[in-house]
Amino acid sequence: MSTFAAPPPAHATAAVAARATDLTKVYGEGETRVVALDGVSVEFRRAEYTAIMGPSGSGKSTLMHCMAGLDTVSGGSARIGDTELTNLSDKRLTQLRRDRVGFVFQTFNLLPTLNALENIRLPMDIAGRKPDPAWLEQVIATVGLADRLKHRPAQLSGGQQQRVAVARALAGKPEIIFGDEPTGNLDSRAGAEILGFLRNSVRELGQTVVMVTHDPVAASYAERVIFLADGRIVDDMPDPTAESVLEHMKRYDAKGRTS
């Protein structure tokens, strides 16, 4: 990893990789109306690793989906770089997701009929973009998959499958990578590996990563933790450790119960 030259992601010139301003998201109406995001404003700076935490139902996935252009917003603004997502056509939005954003999900979302290399290259193949061969080789070496490239997902362990998903997200040099509990289905050792790769991609490749997690240890790999509750940001903690995150969760939990 340390021998990596760090080419800047293709579109990345702004200091802020993504930004939400007074973002709201309402699902349903009448009795089923749910305010999933209630005026969220946040910036994700370039080459920063951020964790998003909060109780179940607090809006973590919704925030990520709205900021990544995977879901529409009800109000406010969501930007990737200088591009406002809320008024893009479906076609432009699809292009933006494909060309400028990387995703890692809890369930690895690999195509079962394609081997590891084909899965890694898929977004670029769909876009008709040629991967930078040196870069692709570096990414594959980084995630330790060089000897598994011909294997299909069913022939790989969960941790290996997630490494393929991380390589797929990195391969196109996106401006920002979003992960929704990317280690949620992995044992602690495989999870630690993935978290280490994500952290290296930030430190050594200048990648920007935003990751939802429930796990204080996972959050401690990040440089910053944003805490959500009831669709709002309630805290923004720099330099988290597993202990400080756990303390925060306990404190907030106690406050929630007494108020």
Ligand SMILES: Nc1ncnc2c1ncn2[C@@H]1O[C@H](COP(=O)(O)OP(=O)(O)OP(=O)(O)O)[C@@H](O)[C@H]1O
């Ligand atoms: N498609 C949907 N239709 C209606 N309500 C939804 C939908 N998606 C999410 N919600 C609601 O929005 C709120 C926020 O959901 P969200 O999935 O963002 O929570 P989360 O913080 O990711 O929770 P978890 O930790 O359980 O994944 C919840 O109350 C949820 O029930």
Ligand SMILES: [Mg+2]
């Ligand atoms: Mg969620």
